[in-house]
Amino acid sequence: MKSGDHSIDFPQKVNQYVQLNSTPVTSVSQLSDVQSTDWAFQALQSLVERYSCIAGYPDGSFKGSRAMTRFEFATALNDCLDRINQRITADITDGVVKEDLATLQKLQEEFKTELTTLQGRVDIVEARTEQLEKQQFSATTKLNGQVIFAAVDAFGDASRSGDEDNSNLTFSSRIRLNFDTSFTGKDQLRIRLQASNIINPNAPGNEARVAFQSGSDTTNNVALSKLQYRFPLNEQVSILAATGFNTYFDDGDVINPLQSDVNATISRFGRYNAIYRLGGDTGVIVTYKPNRNIKAEAMYLAKNANNPGNGLFNSGYGALGQIVFYPNSEDPVTKIAFTYVNAYNEDGLGHNTGSLPSNLGGRKVSSNSYGIETNVKINSGFQVGGWVGYTSARALTGEVKGDADIWNWAVTLAFPDLGKQGNLGGIIIGMQPRLTNTSAPLAGLPRRDPDTGFHIEGFYRYKINDNISITPGLLWLTAPNHNSQNGDIFLGVIRTTFEI
Structure with a gap:
């Protein structure tokens, strides 16, 4: 990914999968376990208000104290990449900070393997679902x-x-x-x-x-x-x-x-x-x-x-x-x-x-x-x-x-x-x-x-x-x-x- 480029290469389908298992957040106050005194409050508030790329769990919590795997971080990263890509496609360049793009570029390179693996897993699930839909005659x-x-x-x-x-x-x-x-x-x-x-x-x-x-x-x-x-x-x-x-x-x-x-x-x-x-x-x-x-x-x-x-x-x-x-x-x-x-x-x-x-x-x-x-x-x-x-x-x-x-x-x-x-x-x-x-x-x-x-x-x-x-x-x-x-x-x- 390059700063100012209008095409960002990352797996779109992963984001669709994540959205099915999370709750969209439009304000950091919606996260029941995040307080204004928390050390990460301002960072979360910035991500929510600037890019709307933070999602909570179905019960309304963020679970910030729980350890995160590299794959979980990759899915969250993928969501933010998708949000930024939407802004660039819509020519809302003033809403995308140049420094943020540079940071995301480094993160994308760091988690390239995990993002590719997630894309492969989603592709397999979609292929199996499509096969089952075509084989409805094999009923239960x-x-x-x-x-x-x-x-x-x-x-x-x-x-x-x-x-x-x-x-x-x-x-x-x-x-x-x-x-x-x-x-x-x-x-x-x-x-x-x-x-x-x-x-x-x-x-x-x-x-x-x-x-x-x-x-x-x-x-x-x-x-x-x-x-x-x-x-x-x-x-x-x-x-x-x-x-x-x-x-x-x-x-x-x-x-x-x-x-x-x-x-x-x-x-x-x-x-x-x-x-x-x-x-x-x-x-x-x-x-x-x-x-x-x-x-x-x-x-x-x-x-x-x-x-x-x-x-x-x-x-x-x-x-x-x-x-x-x-x-x-x-x-x-x-x-x-x-x-x-x-x-x-x-x-x-x-x-x-x-x-x-x-x-x-x-x-x-x-x-x-x-x-x-x-x-x-x-x-x-x-x-x-x-x-x-x-x-x-x-x-x-x-x-x-x-x-x-x-x-x-x-x-x-x-x-x-x-x-x-x-x-x-x-x-x-x-x-x-x-x-x-x-x-x-x-x-x-x-x-x-x-x-x-x-x-x-x-x-x-x-x-x-x-x-x-x-x-x-x-x-x-x-x-x-x-x-x-x-x-x-x-x-x-x-x-x-x-x-x-």
């Missing part, structure tokens, strides 16, 4: 998992004829491991492995099916239970492609704060409107959200997508269209949805959410279903919601072809943070899918469910810590399978959930 996979242990018992008379409780206390378990990978920071690839050993209690119509029973395997065999990839097409449209035996339409927005089979409802019916179960297990979900007040979802799920004889479009399927409205754009919890599902099933229509109705079992059935779902946040500790679902089904095979009407409804009460933050209380009162009329019964069977049974459920999730929660719950089924000849059933569940 994160693991999260759930373990459920549950004691389940159904008790009560199986029928009005006097039969006693025919279901014993059972112990169930389910393990899930989710491997989540993102390639762009906005997308997600999920691979889920699952093993379970859950058998539902004995109950007419299988109406006592528990929420966390998913899939048919009950031998703790590990299986790939879900494979899905979610990615944004643009700021308003996102796409989810998925396959897995428990997909259905529950990857969409079902408008129920008590949906979770891990930390909320204890029953399968309590998760959402039964019309969401009319889909298959493989397909695509497209979500379009033009603004914060409205969202549209379109979904198609096939049942035999991996069968060459059927494929995606020549077997059972479900196609759903849904519009969700948010009255208050600042409140994502309060919303109302209008849902339509067109479905085709080759093995009947499961209107009891777990079994085939006898009047339609074994037939090819097409259906159109309509639903209204809502949830309203009353205050921070109370939400009220529910749904109504109607299915118009047509039997396409059998001796007598015809139509059937099926209804289900529920009212949900949610109590977030009940007792303490993280807890959840829930009440669900409703009617599981009921066959109200059919023009195509099987021989000797009624055209409709003879009575109306009700589903009454309550649970309380108690959060022990961030990883463990316990949920006791009780379900009361009146006239199970919508037949008063079946005695009331009570289902008790104590579910313990571990999450990592």
Whole structure:
């Protein structure tokens, strides 16, 4: 460096690195541990006021009594060189003292080796950062998992004829491991492995099916239970492609704060409107959200997508269209949805959410279903919601072809943070899918469910810590399978959930 020269050769990138790890100082009074009586006060004041090339630590201190290495001094020197270079470039020559330039020239020669070494280190870091940015496809996979242990018992008379409780206390378990990978920071690839050993209690119509029973395997065999990839097409449209035996339409927005089979409802019916179960297990979900007040979802799920004889479009399927409205754009919890599902099933229509109705079992059935779902946040500790679902089904095979009407409804009460933050209380009162009329019964069977049974459920999730929660719950089924000849059933569940 020469006095009066308008180009000073020193590493600019070192200074950028230093600035990221220090706090700029515009007045020496900003340094909390520098006093006016200190021997170096005037020197520091001159450097700050003349060249602004002194930086403090993030806590506002200077730490002048600490020993300094040659590399640390080189970085500080580099900062001052950069400040002076800026003044020379701007032709502020009167602000640069000739004697100071001479001193800096000597210092630059003395610390030439350290400055060159620092430049090399910064260049290496920048090269590695640039390489990592280019290799974003080599994403990091994160693991999260759930373990459920549950004691389940159904008790009560199986029928009005006097039969006693025919279901014993059972112990169930389910393990899930989710491997989540993102390639762009906005997308997600999920691979889920699952093993379970859950058998539902004995109950007419299988109406006592528990929420966390998913899939048919009950031998703790590990299986790939879900494979899905979610990615944004643009700021308003996102796409989810998925396959897995428990997909259905529950990857969409079902408008129920008590949906979770891990930390909320204890029953399968309590998760959402039964019309969401009319889909298959493989397909695509497209979500379009033009603004914060409205969202549209379109979904198609096939049942035999991996069968060459059927494929995606020549077997059972479900196609759903849904519009969700948010009255208050600042409140994502309060919303109302209008849902339509067109479905085709080759093995009947499961209107009891777990079994085939006898009047339609074994037939090819097409259906159109309509639903209204809502949830309203009353205050921070109370939400009220529910749904109504109607299915118009047509039997396409059998001796007598015809139509059937099926209804289900529920009212949900949610109590977030009940007792303490993280807890959840829930009440669900409703009617599981009921066959109200059919023009195509099987021989000797009624055209409709003879009575109306009700589903009454309550649970309380108690959060022990961030990883463990316990949920006791009780379900009361009146006239199970919508037949008063079946005695009331009570289902008790104590579910313990571990999450990592």
